[in-house]
Amino acid sequence: MTMAGGLPAVWSGLLALPFVVTGSYVAVFQTQYPIADGQATAPPVAGVILAAFGLFVFGLGLYVQYVTAPSAPTVRQGERVVDERVPALRNALSKAFASFPVLGVGIYLLYFTELQYVYPIVALAAGLYLFSTGCYTFWQNTLTKYYVTNRRVLVEYRFISLVRNEVPHAKVRGVEERRTFWGSMLGIGYVVVRSGHGSGLAVSIGGIYDSDEFADTIRAQLGSHTNEATDSVETDAIPVRS
DSSP states (O other): OOOOTTOHHHHHHHHHHHHHHHHHIIIIITTTSOSSTTOOOOOHHHHHHHHHHHHHHHHHHHHHHHTSOOOOOOOOTTOOEEEEEOOOSHHHHHHHHHHHHHHHHHHHHHHHOOOOTHHHHHHHHHHHHHHHHHHHHHHHHHTEEEEEESSEEEEEEESSSEEEEEEEGGGOOEEEEEOOHHHHHHTEEEEEEESSSTTOOEEEEEEEETHHHHHHHHHHHHHHHHHHHHHHHHHHOOOOOO
C-alpha cells in the first residue's frame, strides 16, 4: 500500500485532539467541573459538534495517508526520474497550529468575560477558518508531487480523483521562477514550466523549498535533451560522398 508522505494521519490526530477533548468537556463535564466559578455554560450540542469535527479531521488524515496517496508515475522505456519534490508541509502545518491561540481567545471570551456572544463567536469562527484552511493546504500538499525525468516535467495530485499534468522537454519554451516576500523569508518558491506563449500547456510547481535548485535541475535536463536530440540527428544522418 502506498502511503502519503508527511505523516498526515499523525499530524491530523494531533490537530484533532484539542477539539475532541474540548468537545467532550462541553458536552459532558462542563456543569460538573466548571473551569471558573459562575462561568457561562455552552450548549452541550456545541460540544458534540466540536468533538465530531475533531474526529472528522482525524478521519480525513487517515484517508489522506492510506487511501489517496499518489503513486509513482509510469516511466517509459529509457526514462528515469531525476528529481522529485512535494510542496512545503511545515508552512501549512504552522498555519493550522496558529489557529489555536485565536480559538483560545474565543474560549476565554466565552467563559471568562461577560461580553456579548458575538465577540467569542467571531473569534471562534476566525480560528476555525484558519484551522480549516491550514489543514486543507497540508492535506493537499501531501497529495501533490512534482517529478523531473530525463524526458518530461510532470505534476500529480490525487484526492477524490487523479489529476496529472506534464510537459515534455522537447516542448518546453521557458522556465519561470517566482518568490513572494514571505516566500523568500521561508525559503519557499514557485516554478512554472511553459510550453509556449499565452494559453500554451504549462506545469505550475508551487510552494517548494529550494525552488531555484529544482529549476536548475529542469534546465539541466532541457540541455541534456537538446544534446541527445542533436547526437541522434548526427548519428542518423547519411554521409554525403563527393
